[in-house]
Each structure stands twice: as structure tokens, then as C-alpha cells.
Amino acid sequence: MKVAVVGAGAMGSLFGGRLAEAGQEVWLIDVWKAHVEAIRAGGLGFSERGVTRRVAVKATTEPPDAGPVDLVIVFCKHNDTAEAIRQATPLIAPETLVLTLQNGIGNVDIIKAVVPAERVVMGLTTLAAILRGPGHVEASFLGRGETYIWPVSGRVTPPVERVASAMNAARLYTEISPDVEFRIWRKLVINAGVTALSAVVPLTIGDIAAHPNAREILEATTREIVAVAQKKGIPLTYEEGIEYLWRVSAEAKTHIGSMTVDVTRGRKTEIEAINGAVVREGERLGVPTPANRFIYDLIRIIEDTYERRITGGERR
Numbered sequence: 001m002k003v004a005v006v007g008a009g010a011m012g013s014l015f016g017g018r019l020a021e022a023g024q025e026v027w028l029i030d031v032w033k034a035h036v037e038a039i040r041a042g043g044l045g046f047s048e049r050g051v052t053r054r055v056a057v058k059a060t061t062e063p064p065d066a067g068p069v070d071l072v073i074v075f076c077k078h079n080d081t082a083e084a085i086r087q088a089t090p091l092i093a094p095e096t097l098v099l100t101l102q103n104g105i106g107n108v109d110i111i112k113a114v115v116p117a118e119r120v121v122m123g124l125t126t127l128a129a130i131l132r133g134p135g136h137v138e139a140s141f142l143g144r145g146e147t148y149i150w151p152v153s154g155r156v157t158p159p160v161e162r163v164a165s166a167m168n169a170a171r172l173y174t175e176i177s178p179d180v181e182f183r184i185w186r187k188l189v190i191n192a193g194v195t196a197l198s199a200v201v202p203l204t205i206g207d208i209a210a211h212p213n214a215r216e217i218l219e220a221t222t223r224e225i226v227a228v229a230q231k232k233g234i235p236l237t238y239e240e241g242i243e244y245l246w247r248v249s250a251e252a253k254t255h256i257g258s259m260t261v262d263v264t265r266g267r268k269t270e271i272e273a274i275n276g277a278v279v280r281e282g283e284r285l286g287v288p289t290p291a292n293r294f295i296y297d298l299i300r301i302i303e304d305t306y307e308r309r310i311t312g313g314e315r316r
């Protein structure tokens, strides 16, 4: 199978690297020149459990270099999706499937504006990765990790099955799962709750989850997300949402969320696809979401004021 990963940062390199090692023809496509050049010169550095190996994989900044592929995996950040999918058109032939495993809500609609819905596949993954530098990714989730995919059309075709089996052969344990929307909204409980709050401070997931004053805030964001999901017909209960939040927070307690990485680097976050999406869906469906709105507003203030931040001062 010929695969192009559009947005070959941390997660794109993790998925692309594993698929290439499993024998698929993989193109890593990214606008970050230094990263692409490093991969071309010495392969992709791939660190896992303290061991680093080199993975031979094609890389380019120019989608036409790769030409049409069987599968495009979109793994840029939400804010870059519209531009990335527009630039990715040379990769997309009439039979090409486009898979998004990005976090949050809204990327599927952006992709559907360019790619017919019957060729769009949505999903999520519990795997995690960080970039060590140009051309070097580290798998930061030490468990087996799970990935769930589901075609937007609801029709499981042989090409969708081939994608799942290629991913399974690459140790990207993948299930074709009709309850993927339930899983996406359950994951939103984490991303809009503990991950977003840990970016306000910023702290690790474990440090924010353990703080006694965080508990009520996280219970409130969870309650609202569950109410919005239920109004959409997604059968997520508060008990399932809150149990998942505390369980994942305990399992990932040393993890630094990607929004936290963004704010510490002075970058835009994915808040629009996370708490922003909860607020917008709540408004549309008549469900109040004040706790998500509060976190959304705080992050928007943070990302709009990096240059004016007051620093320094001695602790006494």
C-alpha cells in the first residue's frame, strides 16, 4: 500500500515510521524543511523504550513528489488542516482514502470540503509521541496503544479493511469500530478537561489532576461534554466520562499534553477543535457549557498575549 502522511510531526512520524518498517511505501509530507531534510539525509530517528533506530522512509515538502497514493493520513494540527488538505490534492486519486486521527472535532468537516465523504475515514488513537528534534521522533506511550477507525459513510469497504490490516501489521493496533464517535467524545473529556487545564498553568497531566482545586472544574467540563454528546445521540454517560478522565490521568501522569507544549512554545493551540468545539456544539444544541467556555477564553487570552507576558520577579 502506498501511504502519504500529511503533517509528519510527532504522530505522523510515529505512524509513518511504523508503516514503513512494516514494508509499506510511505511518504512523509511536511512543510518543515529541516525535518524533511534530516529524514532524507539519515532516515527517521525512531526512539522507543530508550532505544533509537533509523527508519528509511521517503520525505518531501512537495506533495506532487509522491503523486497519487492509496491512503492519506492527515496528522497536522487542527489549525493547519484546511491548508494541508488543499495542498494534498496531488496525492488524492479517485480511489484514495483520507484518514484523520487528529484530536478534537471539526477536522472531518474540513476534509469533507475537499474530499468526497465516502472516501473520508475518521478515528482516534491512544498512542502518543513527541519530537526530539528535526528527523527524530520518540514514541511516548509505552503501552500497546489502540487506534479506532470508521468510514464517515458508515460503509466498511475492502479498502477500509486493507487500511486496518496494514496498520495492524505495523503494530498500530487498529479496530474498525462503529462506536468511534462515542470514543472521540469520550477522549474529548480528557482533551477539553485535564489537557486544556494543564495548558493554562502549565503542568503535567498528573500534577493538574492531583490538585484539589482542579476536581470541580474537571467534573464540570465532563458534565457539559456528556450533555452535548447525549444531545447529539452519542450514548456517553457522566460515569463513563469521569471514570475515563481519572483513569487516563493516572496512566499518563508524567505526560505533557500537546496544548501545554504549544503554550510553552508560544504557539497557537488546538483549542478551537477542543473546548471551542464543545462550546459551539452546545450553542447549536441549546446546552449550556460555561466551564468549557471559561477554559476556552483563558487559552485564547494566553495564545493572543505571548509577546506581552510579564515575567521575572523574585519569590520571597
Ligand code: NAD
Pocket: 006, 007, 008, 009, 010, 011, 012, 029, 030, 031, 032, 075, 076, 077, 078, 080, 083, 084, 085, 087, 101, 102, 103, 104, 125, 126, 127, 128, 129, 130, 131, 258, 270
Ligand atoms: P506536531 O506539531 O508534532 O506535527 C504536526 C506537523 O504538521 C508539523 O510537523 C507541521 O510542520 C506539519 N504541518 C503544518 N502545516 C502543514 C501543511 N500545510 N502540510 C503538511 N504538513 C504541515 O503535532 P502532533 O503532536 O503530531 O499532533 C498531530 C495531531 O495529532 C493533533 O491533532 C494532535 O492533537 C493529535 N494527537 C497528538 C498526540 C501526541 O501525543 N502528540 C496524540 C494523539 C493525538
